[in-house]
Amino acid sequence: MDRTLAADLARLPDLLEATRRTAADALGALDARPVVPPAGPPRDPESLPEHAAGADAALATFRDRWEPRLSASAGPRYLGFVTGGATPAALAGDWLTAVHDQNSNSALDGAGQDLERETVTWLRELFGLTDAHTGTFVSGATMSNTTGLAIAREWLGERLGISPAEDGAAALGPVRVLSGAPHSSIAKALSVLGLGRSSLVAVPTLPGREAVDPAALDRALADTPGPAVVVANAGTVNTVDFDDLRAIAALRERHAFWLHTDAAFGAFAALSPEHAHLADGLDASDSLCIDLHKWLNVPYDSAVQFTRRQDLQARVFQNAAAYLGPLGDRPDLVHLTPENSHRLRALAAWFTLRAYGREGHREIVERDIACAQALGAALEQDPAFRLLAPVRLNVVCFTLAEDPTPARLTALREAAQEEVFVTPTVYAGTPALRAAFSNWRTTQADVRRAAQALRTAAKGTV
Numbered sequence: 001m002d003r004t005l006a007a008d009l010a011r012l013p014d015l016l017e018a019t020r021r022t023a024a025d026a027l028g029a030l031d032a033r034p035v036v037p038p039a040g041p042p043r044d045p046e047s048l049p050e051h052a053a054g055a056d057a058a059l060a061t062f063r064d065r066w067e068p069r070l071s072a073s074a075g076p077r078y079l080g081f082v083t084g085g086a087t088p089a090a091l092a093g094d095w096l097t098a099v100h101d102q103n104s105n106s107a108l109d110g111a112g113q114d115l116e117r118e119t120v121t122w123l124r125e126l127f128g129l130t131d132a133h134t135g136t137f138v139s140g141a142t143m144s145n146t147t148g149l150a151i152a153r154e155w156l157g158e159r160l161g162i163s164p165a166e167d168g169a170a171a172l173g174p175v176r177v178l179s180g181a182p183h184s185s186i187a188k189a190l191s192v193l194g195l196g197r198s199s200l201v202a203v204p205t206l207p208g209r210e211a212v213d214p215a216a217l218d219r220a221l222a223d224t225p226g227p228a229v230v231v232a233n234a235g236t237v238n239t240v241d242f243d244d245l246r247a248i249a250a251l252r253e254r255h256a257f258w259l260h261t262d263a264a265f266g267a268f269a270a271l272s273p274e275h276a277h278l279a280d281g282l283d284a285s286d287s288l289c290i291d292l293h294k295w296l297n298v299p300y301d302s303a304v305q306f307t308r309r310q311d312l313q314a315r316v317f318q319n320a321a322a323y324l325g326p327l328g329d330r331p332d333l334v335h336l337t338p339e340n341s342h343r344l345r346a347l348a349a350w351f352t353l354r355a356y357g358r359e360g361h362r363e364i365v366e367r368d369i370a371c372a373q374a375l376g377a378a379l380e381q382d383p384a385f386r387l388l389a390p391v392r393l394n395v396v397c398f399t400l401a402e403d404p405t406p407a408r409l410t411a412l413r414e415a416a417q418e419e420v421f422v423t424p425t426v427y428a429g430t431p432a433l434r435a436a437f438s439n440w441r442t443t444q445a446d447v448r449r450a451a452q453a454l455r456t457a458a459k460g461t462v
Contacts, residue, residue, distance in 0.1 A: 002052055003052070004052035004053070004054045005052065007054065008054055008055045015055045015056070015059075018056065018059060019059065022059060022063060022067075026067065027074070030072050030074060030075035030076070030441070031075065031076070033072045033075070034072065034417075034418035034419075035071060035072045035075065035077050035078050035417060035418060035419060035420060035421045036071045036072075036078075036417040036418065036421050037068065037069055037070075037071065037418070038418070040069070043065075071421070073085075073421075074086060074439075075439070075441060076439050076441040076442040076443065076446040077419065077420045077421065077442070077446050077449060077450055078421045078439065079420060079421060079422050079434075079435040079436055079437060079450065080421045080422055080423040080434075080436070081423055081436060082237075082264070082265050082291075082294045082295075082394075082395070082436040082438050083293075083294070083436070083438065083439070084293055084294050084295055084296065084297040084298070084438045084439055084440065085297050085439045085440055085441060086297060086298060086299045086348070087297045087298075087352045087355070087356065087440050088355075089351040089352045089354070089355030089356065090296075090297060090298040090299060090348045090349070090351055090352040091299070091348075092351055093298075093347045093348035093349070093350060093351030093352065094298070094299045094347070094348040096347060096351075097343055097344050097345070097347045097348060098343075100344070100347075101343075102343070102344040103341045103342070103343070104116055104333060104342065104343075104344045104346070105332060105333045105334035105339070105340065105341055105342060106324060106332050106333075106334055107332050112344050112346075113332065113333055115344065115346055115347065115350060116136075116137055116333065116344070116345075116346035118350065119137075119346040119349050119350045119353065120134070120135035120136070120137070120304060120346070122350075122353045123135065123290070123292075123304055123349070123353075124306070126270070126271065126353070126358060126361070127263075127267050127268075127270050127279070127282060127290065128270050128276075128279070128282065128283065129282060129283050129288075129306060130283050132283075132308050133283070133288070133306040133307065133308055134306065134307060134308075134310045134313075135304050135305060135306045135307075136304070136305055136313075136333060136336045136337055137302065137303070137304055137305075137333075137337075137342070137345045137346050137349075138303050138304070138305050138337055138339075138342075139301040139302070139303065139339075139342075139345075140291060140293065140300075140301050140302070140303045141183070141185060141262070141264040141289055141291040141294075141303050142185040142188060142189065143303065143305075143337075143338070144264075144289035144290070144291070144303045144304065144305040145183070145185050145186055145189045145260070145262055145289045146185075146188075146189035146192055146193065146338075147287075147305045147313070147317075147337060147338070148260045148287030148288065148289055148305055148307065149177075149186070149189045149190065149193055149195075149229065149231075149260060149287075150193055150313075150316045150317075151258075151286075151287050151307050151309055151312050151313045151316060152229045152258040152260055152286070152287060153169065153172070153175075153193055153195060153316075154312040154313075154315055154316050155227075155258045155286070155309065155312055156172055156175060156227050156229070156258070157171065157172060158312065159226070159227045159256065160172065160226075160227075163315065165315050165316045168194070169193060169194035169195055170194070172195075174199070175195050175196075175199045175228075175229070176199060176201050176224045176228045176229070177190060177195065177199050177200045177201065177228070177229045177230075177231060178201050178203050178217060178220050178221065178224070178228055178229070178230050178231070178257075179200065179201075179202070179203060179212065179230065179231035179232070179233070180202070180203050180204070180205045180210065180211060180212025180213070180217075180233065180243060181205055181210040181211075181212070181233055181236045181241070182200065182231050182233065182262070183233070183236075183237060183262055183264070185262075186200060186231055186262065187200050201220065203216050203217050203220050204216040209239075209241055210233070210236040210238065210239050210241035211233070211236075211241045211242060211243050211244065212232070212233070212243045212244075212248070214244055214247040214248060214251070217230065217248065217251065218251055218254070218255075221251060221254075221255040221257060222254075222255070224255075226256075227256040227257060227258070228255070228256070228257045228258075229257060229258045229260060230248060230251075230257045230258070230259050230260070231260050231261075231262060232245055232248050232259060232260070232261045232262070232285070233261075233262055233266075234261055234262065234263035234266035234267060234269075234278070234279055234282060235262075235263060235264065235265050235266020235267070235269070235278075235393065236266075237395075237425070237434075238388075238389070238395070238397050238425055238427045238432075238434060239388075239389035239390075239392060239395065239397050239427065240265075240266060240392045240393040240394060240395045241389075241392060242266060242269075242278045242279070242392075244281075245261065245279075245280065245281025245282060245284055245285070246280060246281040246284070248281075248284075249281060249284035258286045258287070259284065259285050259286045259287075260285065260286065260287045260288070260289075261282060261285040261287070261288050261289070262289045263279065263282060263288060263289060263290050264289055264290065264291040264294060264303075265291055265294040265295050265394070265438060266278065266279060266393070267279055267282060267288075267290045268294075268295040268296075268361075268365050269365075269393055270282065271358070271361055271362040271365045271366075272362060272365050272366050272369065274366075275369065275393060278392070278393065285306070285308075286307065286308050286309065287305070287306065287307040287308075287309075288305070288306040288307070289303070289305060290303065290304050290305075290306070291303045292304060292349055294438050295364070295365060295368070295394075295438045296349060296352065296361065297352065297364065297438070297439065297440040298348040298349050298352060299348055301345070302345045302348065302349060305337075310331070310336070313331075313336050314327060314331045314335045314336060317335055317336055317337055317338060318331070318335045319334050319335055319340060364440045365394075367442070367443070368394050368437040368438055368439070368442060369393055369394055369437070370444070371437045371442050371443070371444060371446070371447045372391050372393070372394045372395060372396055372435070372437045373391050374444060374447045375391075375396050375435055375437075375447050375450060375451055376390075376391035376396045376398075378447070378448075378451040379396065379398050379451065379454070382451075382455060382458075383401060384400065384401055384455065384458040384459070385398050385399070385400065385401055385454070385458070386398060386399055386400070386401045386404075388427045388428065388430060388432055389427065394436060394437045394438060395434055395435065395436045395437070396434065396435040396437075397425070397427055397432055397433075397434050398432060398433055398434075398435075399427075399430055399431065399432040399433065400412070400458070404430060404431050404432065405431060406424070406431045408461070409424060409431055409432070409433055410424065411461040412433070412454070412457045412458055412461050413433060413457075415456075415457035415460055415461045416453040416454050416456070416457040419449060419450065419452075419453035420435075420449065420450035420453045420454065422434060422435045422454075423436075435450070
């Protein structure tokens with residue numbers, strides 16, 4: 001064994017303690033650190049070290065060269081995208097995921113698979129799904145949507161008496177995928193699956209909304225030759241609008257279609273009694289995307305994909321190799337996703353669910369919703385800003401009241417980003433900004449700091 005590697009092995013408890021101190025220091029400073037540090041000049045990559053220096057040296061270099069440049073995305077005022085953090089229990093679970101280094105895809109080493117199935121069962125209960133749905137962990141919402149649409153593609157083939165998994169997507173002929181306000185990952189998934197971005201057909205939404213118009217969807221399905229795929233939205237990116245899932249599912253009485261629901265973060269509305277009606281009908285989905293590194297507050301990367309047709313899922317993703325064993329009635333996870341191997345992502349989710357339960361995660365969701373409402377109210381009262389949509393759940397979509405050009409919004413965002421980070425968007429043709437609340441640490445005090453930072457930035461840049 002390399003001498004430095006052997007020395008690190010001998011000192012492993014000390015190295016882990018040094019890493020623990022580094023982690024504790026970073027987390028303890030989250031509240032005081034710039035949310036997004038000032039941009040410095042790009043650094044050219046250093047050359048690969050020729051000689052071993054050991055883990056202590058690597059840790060010291062990381063703290064000096066890279067840590068100061070990292071954003072405080074784990075903290076309470078990183079409101080860009082829809083980014084959660086890592087609850088204490090989730091962090092512990094993620095550390096132990098690396099410690100045990102399981103590839104949980106095979107029953108030959110079955111504990112990881114059983115842990116994942118238990119975690120999926122808990123998640124199914126959390127979101128009010130019946131046991132008609134089976135679930136698997138994937139890397140994020142994009143892969144969850146891709147997996148769900150791959151199953152939908154196989155369902156389309158089943159209706160035509162073919163198997164796209166065997167015969168290729170071209171055997172389907174033209175495919176129509178209908179949606180009101182789909183996330184960008186839907187078009188990406190259709191490209192990957194060989195169905196093509198042009199197969200995505202925009203259906204009119206309700207006036208002033210991002211929710212699909214059920215009557216317009218009914219007409220579009222009537223105009224569609226043969227079976228189709230409908231992508232419903234349970235929480236759109238800009239305004240967290242929800243399609244009427246019950247009304248969409250009822251259309252299956254007249255039309256043949258696969259219902260895939262993108263509920264990446266909107267599914268968490270089910271945890272709040274006041275907002276659960278928004279997610280009513282999730283269980284009617286044939287496939288369902290829910291992201292976990294958003295509102296469950298587990299580390300990147302983690303999402304879950306549910307479906308009612310695991311048989312079709314296995315037909316798509318089955319892997320034929322003697323060392324993997326037969327497919328069987330209870331497929332190993334290797335037969336259910338594009339990955340032949342993946343880390344035990346479920347462990348961080350298992351830890352946070354076991355530690356805080358339904359009530360603990362409900363409190364996070366409801367506190368974030370209250371924070372979003374508070375920021376929306378603060379901006380609505382400020383003449384410098386204008387809300388572009390009601391705060392339905394956890395996202396505030398807003399813009400400048402006067403001349404909201406991309407350049408002026410960029411200047412505003414950059415002026416405030418050491419204190420609060422928001423992301424740019426365009427809503428109904430208007431350049432805008434979004435603040436998304438999904439971090440377990442965020443409080444009303446953070447809302448006040450964020451609102452003040454935005455006000456100050458508006459005065460100084462507009």
